[in-house]
Amino acid sequence: MDLHISLTRPGRLAADVYEQLRAAILDGRLRTGERLPATRELAERLEVSRNTVLDAYARLTAEGFLAGRTGAGTFVTALQPVQRAAAPASPLRPRPHWRALAWRPAERRGIARDFSVGAPDPALFPWDEWRRLVARQQRRRGSGRGGGGYAPPEGDPDLRAAIARHVGLSRSVRAGADDVLITSGAQQAFDLIARVLIEPNACVAVEDPGYPPAQLAFRAHGARVVPVPVDAEGLAVAALPRDAKLVYVTPSHQFPLGTPMSLARRLALLAWAERHRVAIVEDDYDSEFRFDGRPLEPLHSLDRSGRVLYVGTFSKVLLPALRLGFVVAPAPLVPALRAARALADSHGAVAPQLALRELIDDGLFARHLRRLVRTYRERRDALAGALAAHLAGAVEPVPSAAGLHAAAYFSDRRTDALAVCARAAAAGVAVEPLATYYQHRARAGIALGYGLVPARDIADGIRRLARCL
Numbered sequence: 001m002d003l004h005i006s007l008t009r010p011g012r013l014a015a016d017v018y019e020q021l022r023a024a025i026l027d028g029r030l031r032t033g034e035r036l037p038a039t040r041e042l043a044e045r046l047e048v049s050r051n052t053v054l055d056a057y058a059r060l061t062a063e064g065f066l067a068g069r070t071g072a073g074t075f076v077t078a079l080q081p082v083q084r085a086a087a088p089a090s091p092l093r094p095r096p097h098w099r100a101l102a103w104r105p106a107e108r109r110g111i112a113r114d115f116s117v118g119a120p121d122p123a124l125f126p127w128d129e130w131r132r133l134v135a136r137q138q139r140r141r142g143s144g145r146g147g148g149g150y151a152p153p154e155g156d157p158d159l160r161a162a163i164a165r166h167v168g169l170s171r172s173v174r175a176g177a178d179d180v181l182i183t184s185g186a187q188q189a190f191d192l193i194a195r196v197l198i199e200p201n202a203c204v205a206v207e208d209p210g211y212p213p214a215q216l217a218f219r220a221h222g223a224r225v226v227p228v229p230v231d232a233e234g235l236a237v238a239a240l241p242r243d244a245k246l247v248y249v250t251p252s253h254q255f256p257l258g259t260p261m262s263l264a265r266r267l268a269l270l271a272w273a274e275r276h277r278v279a280i281v282e283d284d285y286d287s288e289f290r291f292d293g294r295p296l297e298p299l300h301s302l303d304r305s306g307r308v309l310y311v312g313t314f315s316k317v318l319l320p321a322l323r324l325g326f327v328v329a330p331a332p333l334v335p336a337l338r339a340a341r342a343l344a345d346s347h348g349a350v351a352p353q354l355a356l357r358e359l360i361d362d363g364l365f366a367r368h369l370r371r372l373v374r375t376y377r378e379r380r381d382a383l384a385g386a387l388a389a390h391l392a393g394a395v396e397p398v399p400s401a402a403g404l405h406a407a408a409y410f411s412d413r414r415t416d417a418l419a420v421c422a423r424a425a426a427a428g429v430a431v432e433p434l435a436t437y438y439q440h441r442a443r444a445g446i447a448l449g450y451g452l453v454p455a456r457d458i459a460d461g462i463r464r465l466a467r468c469l
């Protein structure tokens with residue numbers, strides 16, 4: 001690696017080189033075993049005589065910082081303790097609203113039965129196919145798509161077409177490739193939507209309980225986020241604030257309760273949005289996993305006034321680490337969303353987009369999804385069975401026909417869910433208190449993800465949890 005060396009003292013050039021190399025070794029920027037540039041090469045780079053560099057290297061070698069190996073070069077020795085130079089105290093501070101915007105998923109250690117919400121099972125990911133498809137994309141050389149240059153901010157056109165077909169078939173979302181923008185996960189879709197639609201201090205209505213990262217993205221862009229209660233049919237449309245400019249909902253599988261929004265409520269929300277000229281963000285994050293019954297129509301398909309932005313993600317069906325999601329947006333918003341993506345990060349990595357396009361178009365994706373649905377249905381049923389067997393009377397499971405997690409209320413409303421979850425963690429079981437997701441009054445309960453626990457281990461996890469109540 002090229003170490004930056006500034007030569008500031010004419011006549012003391014060898015001392016400059018010596019001091020800066022020594023500082024880099026001491027604070028760990030140059031690590032033990034690292035090879036230094038050849039003296040001739042460094043001298044050329046710094047435009048100094050070779051003797052200047054030889055002097056500095058000789059002094060560092062005499063002091064034991066460097067060692068030369070004949071024919072191999074000069075290396076940093078293993079003798080020095082690493083002392084990082086203290087950074088100067090900085091007067092810089094983030095804008096005040098950033099102080100309240102941190103969100104970081106809990107880190108889990110020593111957890112044998114991990115019912116964390118929202119995580120899919122990496123063991124079910126088609127690693128071999130994916131490796132093959134990405135490698136094929138990366139083998140392409142030269143110009144053109146996948147050739148290594150800048151690509152369109154809205155995403156690869158063939159992937160957009162594949163996604164439009166996929167959501168058309170699986171979710172009856174009517175969209176063409178031009179309506180689809182690829183994003184870095186659903187989260188970036190929320191961020192871009194906020195940039196494009198939210199005026200400073202505009203009111204954004206969200207579900208309570210709801211999904212914190214989406215709410216925080218809206219707040220980061222200056223929105224006033226107002227929680228609206230959720231009942232058995234979904235968001236309480238009658239409680240929406242009159243000045244809302246955008247409503248964010250998870251109608252297919254309410255996050256975190258797991259209930260679907262009823263058809264009557266969907267229609268009421270669309271009518272309300274039309275009356276109040278409001279945009280709706282429909283977050284359809286995990287409804288590919290549908291276990292019973294027919295799915296209800298997405299808001300996007302019921303919408304007759306062009307107000308719904310439909311957001312999807314591959315974080316559940318594939319992997320969160322891929323950072324692949326998308327938004328189906330009304331035509332007047334597409335150019336601004338495309339520009340917002342270009343300004344944020346130009347575009348997403350190209351090879352994974354092309355690999356995903358092939359995965360979808362070759363039918364592998366559909367096959368993978370069918371397998372996931374079978375596996376997660378088994379786990380969902382195992383969880384329901386275990387709750388009935390080991391926690392009957394103590395919890396009331398919330399019915400859930402889709403997704404990767406379910407919720408359960410404690411029958412005794414005075415139960416301290418936080419304390420139960422802490423005891424469970426100590427017993428090797430991760431479950432999440434519903435209170436984490438509420439802004440107002442929470443009913444005591446827990447959310448249980450089944451993405452990470454094989455069906456055979458679920459009963460053991462719930463037995464351990466039962467002992468913590």
Ligand SMILES: Cc1ncc(COP(=O)(O)O)c(C=O)c1O
Nearest residue numbers: 118185186187211255285313315
């Ligand atoms: C409600 C909800 N929306 C969206 C997502 C997906 O986020 P991303 O695509 O950014 O990984 C999640 C993931 O947990 C989620 O729970």
